[in-house]
Amino acid sequence: MESEESALSVEVGGIVVHQEHLNAADQAELVEQVRRVVRAAPLFRPETRSGKAMSVRMTSAGAFGWTSGRDGYRYARQHPNGQEWPPMPQIALDIWRSLSGVPCDPQSCLINFYDADAKMGLHQDRDEADFDMPVVSVSLGDEALFRVGGSERGGKTQSIWLKSGDVAVMGGDARLNFHGIDRIRAGSSTLLPNGGRINLTMRVVE
Ligand code: MD6
Ligand code: FE
Numbered sequence: 001m002e003s004e005e006s007a008l009s010v011e012v013g014g015i016v017v018h019q020e021h022l023n024a025a026d027q028a029e030l031v032e033q034v035r036r037v038v039r040a041a042p043l044f045r046p047e048t049r050s051g052k053a054m055s056v057r058m059t060s061a062g063a064f065g066w067t068s069g070r071d072g073y074r075y076a077r078q079h080p081n082g083q084e085w086p087p088m089p090q091i092a093l094d095i096w097r098s099l100s101g102v103p104c105d106p107q108s109c110l111i112n113f114y115d116a117d118a119k120m121g122l123h124q125d126r127d128e129a130d131f132d133m134p135v136v137s138v139s140l141g142d143e144a145l146f147r148v149g150g151s152e153r154g155g156k157t158q159s160i161w162l163k164s165g166d167v168a169v170m171g172g173d174a175r176l177n178f179h180g181i182d183r184i185r186a187g188s189s190t191l192l193p194n195g196g197r198i199n200l201t202m203r204v205v206e
Helices: 024-040 090-099
Strands: 008-012 015-019 057-061 065-069 072-076 108-114 120-123 135-141 143-148 158-162 167-170 179-185 197-203
Touching: 008 158, 024 057, 024 090, 024 108, 024 135, 024 197, 057 065, 065 108, 090 135, 090 167, 090 197, 143 197
Parallel strands: none
Antiparallel strands: 008 015, 015 167, 057 108, 065 072, 108 197, 120 179, 135 167, 135 197, 143 158, 143 179
16 A cells, blocks of 8 residues: 555544545555455444444454344454454555554454445444554545534534545544534545445454
8 A cells, every 4th residue: 555644634523534544546445455345244234222223334354343233232253144254454454553553453443334324323432442542434435424522422513524535543532532424425426336435443342
């Protein structure tokens, strides 16, 4: 991967967004790597804690992935089909190594697919053991309106449009900030032939 320094990085609610971190060629290559993961570990629609189907479809790569079922939300070493998760996309791993600021590698890469109507409610990422480890998030495809609040539900929020190639790092004091995706701007990117958005989030789990 050609590692170019971000043209621009901005901070929103304590989350650092490295805008245009990935150039067009690397975005296309990462999409290919994601397709390889999806062939081995098919997308499924997880349930929220309250048991409703989420609007995003999801899969994972790396040692751990996210599953939801009767026994609740958790990291697991296997896809719901019983197989181990495929290896993490190399370009995603390279991004973690250049932007996470920590010396260890991620153990999980969650992959979310948004179609034009998908969104994700405000949530905290708090199922990992060590909150000193950041979450690094890569956006591909259509733009998404990302909302960030504080560490308490119901506080003030700020929003930013995440574009294809942007990388957000949620660490430090912002690690437990509430965040979500309000909506997708359909047709805003030509990266994915059928439109929509892919989001990858890498984490250290244990
Ligand atoms: C998304 N992202 O961008 C959802 N979580 O589709 C997240 O939930 C997220 O962007 C932790 C850290 C960064 C994120
Ligand atoms: Fe999250």
